Amino acid sequence: MTTHFRLRTIALATTATVALAGCSLLGSDDETKSDEVKRGESLEGTTVVLATHESFALPEELIASFKEKTGITLKVRPSGDAGELSTKLVLSKSKPFADVAFGIDNTFATRAVSEGVFAAYEPKLPAGAESLELDGDAADVLTPIDHASVCVNVDDAWFAKNDRLAPQNLDDLADPAFKDLLILPGATTSSPGLAFLLATIAEYGEDGWVDYWTRLMDNGAKLADGWTEAYSAGFTGAGKGDRPIVVSYDTSPAFTLDEKSGDSTTSALLNTCFRQVEYAGVLTNAKNPGAAEKVVDFLLSPEVQAVIPENMYVFPADSEVRLPTEWAKFAKPAADPLVVSADDIDEHRQAWLTEWTDVVTR
Template identity: 50%
Template sequence: MTTPRTTPPLRRGAVAVAAGCSLVALTACSAIGGANADDEASAAGTVTLVTHESFGLSEGLLEQFEDETGLSVEIVQQADAGALVNQLVLTKDAPLGDLVYGIDNAFASRALDEGVVVPADVTAPAGADAAAHAVPGDDDGALTAIDFGDVCLNIDTAWFAAQGVPEPTTLDSLLDPAYRDLLVVPDPVTSSPGLAFLLATVGAYGEDGWVDYWAGLRDNGLQVADGWSEAYYTDFTAGGGDGPRPVVLSYASSPPFTVPEGGDEPTTCALLDTCFRQVEYAGVLAGAANPEGAAQLLDFLLSDEVQADIPVSMYMYPVSSSVDLPDEWARWAPLSDAPYSVAPGDITEHREQWLTTWSDTVIG
């Protein structure tokens, strides 16, 4: 977020790429699916996690789970939370695996409505406030919150200082001609952070104003990337790829990971008046070949070891408040005091309509 999880959501920053690559190297990964339900023998010792491209834990954690349980973990990765849910719906009669991680609050209602996840007994961490992150309408608890974070615009502070251009601070700032051709965001149709930002504008401007806002961004030189990683690593000036755009959609937790080696402060900052809060969930897939193993892996994602690792490996806040956050997060990665919000029922009812209207307005 979504790493990036994204966190941050490959989605979130360079550490996530390293962690994700290590995880893929350490585990048996599949591009096409999980355990075959017809192969009871192989499924018994394997649990398949279906997730987005930004999933990654620090080296050794997943091996610890395998050692303690005797299970072998396989990873099936989709590009993003939106693509992830789409694939789960398309394959729900022949599920891709046993457990899904990375369904976010913009797509949670669709996953529930389509019946792709089922309730499981889980052990919530002592410090978790389940009610604060629960999906409205999920009375059986089929989705369990694992982490959360604020999707916000990020800026390259060094670029603005060097150019002598005042830093933008709000959503309205980006409509000013002074910021023409400076903003890049991921496509909300293909990116969960992109959709989160679309929802932020709906929350900020309402049904009568969000389309005009996007038309204004379009006319002011907005660039749309396919996904978060392209926007951040290729188009952003501070993403490592010498891109041309100093304003990018990312996470409030991204700046600490831009502190240069030997430096003492980040080269970027998040605009906390532009945020939408994203929550990422896990759930046992309906029809899973190994639901017991899936429940064990879900408990593991809620363990203190994994919850404490989430900030450094996936750049999101853990749902457990009983684990310590990195020291620099208090200074460089605060959450927004007032993120924009949209009622879950409105997201469910209007999501596809909003995406179509956005495409017609911005892409044409």
């Protein structure tokens, strides 16, 4: 059976012409010489640097249209995954290497906010976006742009072919019936891996998650460094690999379509999900704060929100965006995702990761 999946990481190719390759953390002299633009002044000829995670992607024509409408040249600087991006922004907060950032998610947002990385800006939000806002002061500085949930995904075609029942929940993954069938990204090396760890903490609590992971590893769970390795190289549902259960996203089934039937060959277990929300914010000490605000507005615009699904493979913050046909049918968002508060994540992240490492390496 043939499947079709567009990897989230191919988004890098789309931004190749606007990305800044091989730049240092503090930026080049050319970037730091851009004229400061105060609110209310003309933005014509202004350059704004947007720090993002590595999977940011928008059509070039949209970025060109933004320049035509505002006079702003947008330079996109990929800066690792959400964790790396957050760390770089904290370390450079007194002399930021960008004006605005996108891609800080709810697993790292509180740290960046508490460190004073972001300046206050509260744009008008599209329909549905208010439900994605952070609590407290963080809502004043970070704006929700998109969301997706990390969930267990199952290769339904593999289970049908082998006449076996598929797992239905987190408990099943530790059942001997599913021994040696799960591959997942590591929590210390991957944002979705950390999200899955948080899902198990939410499900089993402080007193139970370590025991769950012990049972999971004893049942033959295989760890990969990142999502790409787990999904594209390890998961049978992506056309390669030998494991029919993987930790991926609630959007993933929209990209595993059988070419003959048009149906998805995989499904996400929506009772295993942890929601990740990605935010944008103007950086404190940005050289061009007024222009940076325009970039946040741009990311919230109907034009950008409409292309987020097929370019970044996540749901837009705007709940009124019409989703692609495959998404409407196969990419069902988790209605009641597992939750750990951003404050709890910030307070306990390192301790949880240390304990998790002890369990998976014993």
